């Protein structure tokens with residue numbers, strides 16, 4: 001089953017064209033690495049897939065649903081439930097304890113607080129930081145912050161997980177541990193995982209590498 005389908009995506013920042021017609025299909029359970037030189041359009045592609053940016057041309061389908069055919073509210077709801085996004089610096093809410101940070105997508109989707117906390121606690125355990133449930137983000141290491149971001153991205157059971165440089169701010173050992181957590185949790189959920197990366201280790205963990213150059217796919221390699 002195709003979880004994420006991008007068709008002929010074009011995107012420009014004012015006069016700076018970042019994507020010039022990119023098409024990509026990702027199956028449920030598949031792990032894809034997006035690679036390429038700095039500025040080739042990797043993050044822009046991820047942001048279009050996440051619905052953070054709206055492409056100038058082309059379509060984004062999530063579990064068969066075209067995002068452009070939805071109202072803004074329906075699109076936001078679909079994004080909250082079907083997509084988990086892990087950005088480079090975690091992007092946790094500074095004043096909230098981790099348990100609340102991780103529960104946030106469920107609380108926003110209208111779940112009861114006790115139920116949301118129960119799921120959040122399970123995911124904190126899954127990523128190995130259950131002892132930090134009451135800590136606030138400033139009390140965490142970089143690796144713990146990224147683990148929390150992964151827990152938050154996965155707590156609502158998304159079918160697609162999108163990660164931008166998930167190991168970017170970490171040393172190689174912490175990066176490897178985090179990659180293992182991300183890959184194993186996505187596999188455990190059967191979610192499609194798309195990771196933007198400069199890191200060969202991350203690319204090696206994927207089933208497929210897609211290399212961008214100047215806003216187009218230069219080549220694809222099955223790994």
Ligand SMILES: Nc1ncnc2c1ncn2[C@@H]1O[C@H](COP(=O)(O)OP(=O)(O)OP(=O)(O)O)[C@@H](O)[C@H]1O
Pocket residue numbers: 013016017018036037038039040041042043044045
């Ligand atoms: N907010 C922005 N405003 C204007 N141009 C932008 C903006 N963000 C990105 N760009 C440009 O769009 C192009 C693609 O950028 P993008 O960040 O997608 O590349 P990238 O491959 O992710 O780069 P990196 O590996 O350095 O993160 C680049 O030329 C970049 O300068």
